[in-house]
Amino acid sequence: METDLILASVFAGLLLAIIEGIKPGPLLTMVIRETLSGDLRSGLWTATAPIFTDGPLIIVSFFFASLIADNPGVLVTISILGAAFMLKMGIECFKIEPPSIAILLEPISSRRAFGRGVLTNLLNPNVYVFWFLIGGPIMAASVEAEPLAPIAYAVSFILCIILVKCAVAFMIYRLRDGMPIHIYKAVLAACGIAMILFAAGYLGFAWTQIQAI
Helix, strand or coil: CCHHHHHHHHHHHHHHHHHHHHCCCHHHHHHHHHHHHCCHHHHHHHHCHHHHHHHHHHHHHHHCCHHHHHCHHHHHHHHHHHHHHHHHHHHHHCCCCCCCHHHHHCCCCCHHHHHHHHHHHHCCHHHHHHHHHHHHHHHHHHHCCCCHHHHHHHHHHHHHHHHHHHHHHHHHHHHHCCCCHHHHHHHHHHHHHHHHHHHHHHHHHHHHHHHHC
């Protein structure tokens, strides 16, 4: 067993997960949005999306890393759908009101928040680009030297990125109750603007892929 290679894979997964976890992106924006508009459970469920999206993608990308590279049309479709979804979520951010005391006392279903988190990640073309063009080949290259290395990398990455985003959700939730209404709305507006910009970025990415076809 190549212990050094396994530890190096774990370290690489943790480091990349921390960077990706705190880096502004569609899923982090959705975590903040759901925590502010719902409750802590909504934010935490949204943060768990990678285990249901990246997990299967890691397995598929390990065996079919060249699939996306040879079919840019797949990324075009994902990007356009992602742009539409991000635009819808972004516009809604400007309509969300601070939850009233009555709403906060009601039990809140986190199912919809979780579904939006999964959709956000599934319709993010960057996730596919990373795992199919970068993560997949890296894991495939190390599997011959140590079969456990790619598993260690994938597991450490997914668990760490979920923990980082859960920490963000907890922090936002703790700050939420003391937020003045204008700050609350300003944060949501920033999320809305970010989502609209992500939508524009998705369309730009789709255009570059169309030109490559």
